[in-house]
Amino acid sequence: MKVFRLALPLILLMGLIYTFNRQISIQIGGETITLPPIGKFVDPESGFWANAEIELSESNELSLEGFKGNASVYFDERRVPHIFAENEYDLYFAQGYVVARDRLFQMELQTLDASGRLAEKIGERALSRDKTTRRRGMPYGAEKALEMMKQDAKTWEIVNAYADGVNAYISSLEPKNYPLEYKILDFEPEEWTPIKTAHLLKNMTRTLAGGNNDDRTSNTMEYFGADFIEKFFEAKPELNDPIIPPSKEWDFERIPVEAPDTLFKPASAVELGEYERPEGVGSNNWAVSGSKTKSGYPILANDPHLSLTLPSIWYEVQLRAPGINSYGVTLQGTPGIVIGFNENIAWGVTNVGSDVMDWYEIKFKDETQKEYWHDGKWKPTTMRIEEIKVKDGETVLDTVIYTHHGPVTKVESNINEEQKPVYHALRWMAHEASNDIRAFYGLNRSENYDDYVEALSHYVAPAQNFVFASNKGDIALWVNGKLPNKWEYQGRTVSDGTDPLYDWQGWIPFEHNPHVKNPERGFVSSANQESAAPDYPYYLDDDFAPFERGRRINDKLATMQDITAKDMQEMQMDSYSYYAETLLPSLLEWMDRDSLSETDSEILQLMKEWDYFMDGDEIAPSFFRHWSGNFYRAVFYDEYETTEATLRYPSRDRFVEIIKAEPNFKFIDDIDTDKVETRSDIVTASFYETVAELENYLGEFGDKWKWGYFIDNDIDHLASIPGLGRQNLFSSGSSEAINATRGGFGPSWRMVVELGPEVKGYGLYPGGASGNPGSPNYDFMVEPWRMGQLFELNFMKEEPKEYLYKLELK
Amino acid sequence: MILLILLIITAYLINLVLPWWGIAITGFVLGFQMKPSSGKAFGIGFLALFLFWSGQALYIHLANDGILSTRIAEMLGVGSPILVILITGIVGGLVSGLAVLSGGLVKDSLNKESKN
Numbered sequence: 001m002k003v004f005r006l007a008l009p010l011i012l013l014m015g016l017i018y019t020f021n022r023q024i025s026i027q028i029g030g031e032t033i034t035l036p037p038i039g040k041f042v043d044p045e046s047g048f049w050a051n052a053e054i055e056l057s058e059s060n061e062l063s064l065e066g067f068k069g070n071a072s073v074y075f076d077e078r079r080v081p082h083i084f085a086e087n088e089y090d091l092y093f094a095q096g097y098v099v100a101r102d103r104l105f106q107m108e109l110q111t112l113d114a115s116g117r118l119a120e121k122i123g124e125r126a127l128s129r130d131k132t133t134r135r136r137g138m139p140y141g142a143e144k145a146l147e148m149m150k151q152d153a154k155t156w157e158i159v160n161a162y163a164d165g166v167n168a169y170i171s172s173l174e175p176k177n178y179p180l181e182y183k184i185l186d187f188e189p190e191e192w193t194p195i196k197t198a199h200l201l202k203n204m205t206r207t208l209a210g211g212n213n214d215d216r217t218s219n220t221m222e223y224f225g226a227d228f229i230e231k232f233f234e235a236k237p238e239l240n241d242p243i244i245p246p247s248k249e250w251d252f253e254r255i256p257v258e259a260p261d262t263l264f265k266p267a268s269a270v271e272l273g274e275y276e277r278p279e280g281v282g283s284n285n286w287a288v289s290g291s292k293t294k295s296g297y298p299i300l301a302n303d304p305h306l307s308l309t310l311p312s313i314w315y316e317v318q319l320r321a322p323g324i325n326s327y328g329v330t331l332q333g334t335p336g337i338v339i340g341f342n343e344n345i346a347w348g349v350t351n352v353g354s355d356v357m358d359w360y361e362i363k364f365k366d367e368t369q370k371e372y373w374h375d376g377k378w379k380p381t382t383m384r385i386e387e388i389k390v391k392d393g394e395t396v397l398d399t400v401i402y403t404h405h406g407p408v409t410k411v412e413s414n415i416n417e418e419q420k421p422v423y424h425a426l427r428w429m430a431h432e433a434s435n436d437i438r439a440f441y442g443l444n445r446s447e448n449y450d451d452y453v454e455a456l457s458h459y460v461a462p463a464q465n466f467v468f469a470s471n472k473g474d475i476a477l478w479v480n481g482k483l484p485n486k487w488e489y490q491g492r493t494v495s496d497g498t499d500p501l502y503d504w505q506g507w508i509p510f511e512h513n514p515h516v517k518n519p520e521r522g523f524v525s526s527a528n529q530e531s532a533a534p535d536y537p538y539y540l541d542d543d544f545a546p547f548e549r550g551r552r553i554n555d556k557l558a559t560m561q562d563i564t565a566k567d568m569q570e571m572q573m574d575s576y577s578y579y580a581e582t583l584l585p586s587l588l589e590w591m592d593r594d595s596l597s598e599t600d601s602e603i604l605q606l607m608k609e610w611d612y613f614m615d616g617d618e619i620a621p622s623f624f625r626h627w628s629g630n631f632y633r634a635v636f637y638d639e640y641e642t643t644e645a646t647l648r649y650p651s652r653d654r655f656v657e658i659i660k661a662e663p664n665f666k667f668i669d670d671i672d673t674d675k676v677e678t679r680s681d682i683v684t685a686s687f688y689e690t691v692a693e694l695e696n697y698l699g700e701f702g703d704k705w706k707w708g709y710f711i712d713n714d715i716d717h718l719a720s721i722p723g724l725g726r727q728n729l730f731s732s733g734s735s736e737a738i739n740a741t742r743g744g745f746g747p748s749w750r751m752v753v754e755l756g757p758e759v760k761g762y763g764l765y766p767g768g769a770s771g772n773p774g775s776p777n778y779d780f781m782v783e784p785w786r787m788g789q790l791f792e793l794n795f796m797k798e799e800p801k802e803y804l805y806k807l808e809l810k
Numbered sequence: 811m812i813l814l815i816l817l818i819i820t821a822y823l824i825n826l827v828l829p830w831w832g833i834a835i836t837g838f839v840l841g842f843q844m845k846p847s848s849g850k851a852f853g854i855g856f857l858a859l860f861l862f863w864s865g866q867a868l869y870i871h872l873a874n875d876g877i878l879s880t881r882i883a884e885m886l887g888v889g890s891p892i893l894v895i896l897i898t899g900i901v902g903g904l905v906s907g908l909a910v911l912s913g914g915l916v917k918d919s920l921n922k923e924s925k926n
Contacts, residue, residue: 009911009912009915013905017831017834039901042894047830048878049870052874052877053877053878721885723882723886724881776877
């Protein structure tokens with residue numbers, strides 16, 4: 001009894017310490033929540049409390065081990081670092097140091113994700129994601145990129161300088177200084193290596209060029225027929241305004257490729273869910289020439305649209321060293337500036353979205369999968385064993401088979417009569433060796449159009465529409481990247497992995513990439529729409545963004561004169577919807593008004609008076625979006641749901657054209673009813689459905705129906721940790737408007753640059769330089785962003801006398 | 811009273827060299843040395859670290875304008891940063907209370923052993 005009395009508190013004590021030192025997973029209503037080790041976590045000395053910022057950093061001189069150079073970093077009032085160095089090694093070392101100091105967790109999370117190592121640090125719940133990452137060949141692609149970087153002395157130097165800087169910061173850290181997320185997820189920072197830069201770059205390819213519709217297109221072609229495909233995915237909407245204006249004449253002949261006589265029909269297979277391309281990952285950019293501006297010098301604008309996160313995917317920096325003085329935003333993990341300007345030029349990017357991801361149906365010799373049929377013979381496969389470590393668990397070994405196309409994934413078929421699994425190999429741009437850093441290095445230092453073109457020639461992926469403007473008065477746009485030379489529609493369906501005619505037969509020569517310089521109309525622009533007019537000799541894709549944003553930008557720029565930076569800033573916030581303009585009048589016309597209640601009439605009146613701006617303070621945008629969505633679904637879902645195969649849905653702009661032109665379009669009829677419905681029937685039914693759903697979801701018709709609430713604009717934390725984001729922002733915009741804010745997507749950076757003898761930049765992103773949720777700087781730009789503000793960017797010509805604080809790296 | 815103050819001072823000192831559970835060691839040793847009765851042992855042990863930890867937390871919370879504690883409150887699903895401060899105090903207090911209690915009991919049983 002005595003022993004028991006003695007032992008019990010001791011056992012409890014040990015038990016308590018043990019429990020409080022470990023992560024705990026608890027089940028709440030079917031969901032598993034993982035709590036950080038509570039004892040470690042709430043310790044005021046070294047737990048999360050240590051990350052609460054209670055005083056501003058002070059100027060300091062830091063002696064960094066192993067660093068023989070010298071760099072001065074001045075932080076301005078928004079805490080943007082301005083780096084002054086005397087040589088390139090010191091410059092990029094300092095960039096690595098400073099980025100790590102503000103965004104270490106972001107750098108680590110992104111590269112762990114890009115290399116399929118999340119499970120190693122976070123545990124089993126990330127295992128399935130890691131497996132997909134490995135199977136996609138992400139680490140494989142990064143290894144190839146690394147090899148190519150090693151071959152370029154300059155790139156290799158700066159990648160290593162950057163790594164050294166990052167590591168100098170990491171080695172200065174004690175556990176109590178670890179960024180907050182490490183404490184929440186309970187792991188420690190690890191050393192940075194050059195291959196992580198490669199991982200980060202491949203991650204951008206995954207984000208921007210990592211989707212395709214091959215399975216869906218194949219299935220849809222099979223199920224609804226080639227006519228349906230032609231009607232919805234080949235005919236371009238009339239209002240489409242391609243990026244390179246149709247007036248551009250092409251002065252070359254394409255390099256021909258041979259196409260097969262008939263298109264391969266693949267075994268119907270369930271679509272691989274992770275690869276679908278969501279809309280929302282796109283962007284706007286444009287440049288106007290001096291002939292249209294007040295100053296007589298060009299103005300350039302860019303707002304890339306991405307998933308909005310805290311911290312932001314972007315980070316502002318100024319790099320100043322002999323030969324370079326550039327300001328802009330960077331991606332955490334790569335040296336250099338990705339979007340920005342210098343004393344002579346400005347540049348920006350939007351996603352091209354060309355088809356650089358193709359699936360090939362593989363014919364294996366037998367279950368060993370050691371050989372596959374191609375070009376009339378059996379060829380050997382190679383095996384790559386992916387070792388996935390799991391925190392607190394057993395290491396998982398995943399064997400991935402590689403063909404010359406790429407890695408193979410097994411696809412379960414639920415349509416195929418014989419119920420045999422199907423194997424698809426992936427040919428993907430991310431698997432190419434690439435040294436994109438070299439392109440940004442060149443852009444950062446470019447002084448004119450020729451320099452810009454030279455820099456672009458090094459760029460591989462993900463293909464971007466690079467907009468350009470210079471002090472000399474030039475404006476230009478290149479649809480740029482390494483692009484496969486394809487026959488028309490090659491790769492939009494699942495390809496025949498046995499026939500070499502389906503392989504990528506070559507590349508479009510750099511000089512043949514669509515481009516335009518100083519067009520007569522006085523402006524260039526891109527909003528992810530078609531790259532060029534149908535007369536462009538090469539095939540790039542059949543699936544670009546709907547026409548609305550591109551046309552709106554061009555319509556506005558065409559009529560504007562005496563343009564100022566403020567005009568461009570306002571234009572970035574333009575929320576006009578061509579979708580509403582082209583569809584709503586017809587919906588109102590087809591609406592049967594026989595049995596309307598008073599509220600219904602009020603709503604219809606509101607819609608009639610609406611000016612098509614997706615303004616947060618208006619109710620009409622909410623109603624329109626929901627009504628048009630219900631209408632679209634009513635037309636297609638009944639037919640689409642008659643098969644289990646996943647199919648491809650028509651894009652909204654083409655849908656609007658067809659539905660207006662064809663009152664007898666057979667999909668209008670609801671096949672689940674005996675009656676043959678007309679547009680009027682469907683539109684009216686959708687109207688009542690919408691009213692009921694909005695009443696249910698938002699409450700009674702009134703202020704609560706405002707678009708600012710319905711748009712569901714959230715900025716989640718990068719690792720989706722609750723409490724560390726910003727939710728429910730009352731915003732304007734829509735995916736079809738220039739201000740393409742919607743849900744968790746939107747303009748992740750807004751920039752306007754006025755060229756001239758003194759280049760002036762304006763910009764912001766919804767976040768802050770600091771990646772520390774305990775700092776007021778973490779999210780301070782979210783509200784200005786929501787309101788459409790831009791800050792004047794502090795582009796320093798020489799070392800400043802006034803600054804917030806300074807770090808001297810020695 | 812002295813025990814309370816000693817607990818806080820030693821907790822502060824040990825935390826400079828050991829991780830958070832160092833407070834268990836100092837608590838145990840002090841419980842062993844000063845051998846308070848069981849009720850008081852747990853009570854004073856708890857109170858000392860409850861005050862020390864939640865005091866520090868409160869200070870940081872105020873100096874930081876509640877920015878981080880509010881976010882952590884949401885993350886943990888507890889609705890208010892004050893609760894986070896309380897949880898901080900309770901965690902420290904529990905460990906310390908049990909440590910002091912254990913120390914006292916061990917000393918107790920050793921004494922009884924030597925008497926026999």
